[in-house]
Amino acid sequence: NAGVMQNPRHLVRRRGQEARLRCSPMKGHSHVYWYRQLPEEGLKFMVYLQKENIIDESGMPKERFSAEFPKEGPSILRIQQVVRGDSAAYFCASQNDGGADTQYFGPGTRLTVL
């Protein structure tokens, strides 16, 4: 049973470019959460999605950031016109049920903006 998969593991972008991060949840999981971890800081919630729906995007910046979880395929976190401050580790977590089930984390994507 494969765990949560994220790709790429490392991503380097220049300021102004777009970053596209992918997350494939565990088999059978239909709930996905994205978290951001800045260097030397804790994990901060960004967005919570179910298949084809954004449930809670209260932690995601209103501009330049978007997320989707289509019916088929991985969840995508998209950052347009990246800036140096976007450099961070982005983790996704998947969950079977949106209730008390454990969230299982992927290995993360480390984004570096030059």
Add this chain to the structure above:
Amino acid sequence: GQNIDQPTEMTATEGAIVQINCTYQTSGFNGLFWYQQHAGEAPTFLSYNVLDGLEEKGRFSSFLSRSKGYSYLLLKELQMKDSASYLCAPWGSARQLTFGSGTQLTVLP
């Protein structure tokens, strides 16, 4: 809002016991998670407490007092590989987890 407080750093010796405390204030409360995170890696699930009391799982145990807004993670027979950040994450009225800044544990030989 949510407020989570845990020590920033702790140091202990191999073979010893260490207790990592966490106090929290949340909007609603459904349970509390503990995760372990090694540097540069993903958080991994350690425990989940819903009811008051101690949950034991091998070398790791977790305690919860809902009325006091308090939890601790107890690590016994410390090993070098236990050096990591330990994250307290209460689960409140929102679906997502809110993490504390984590406690960086260093295990010395």
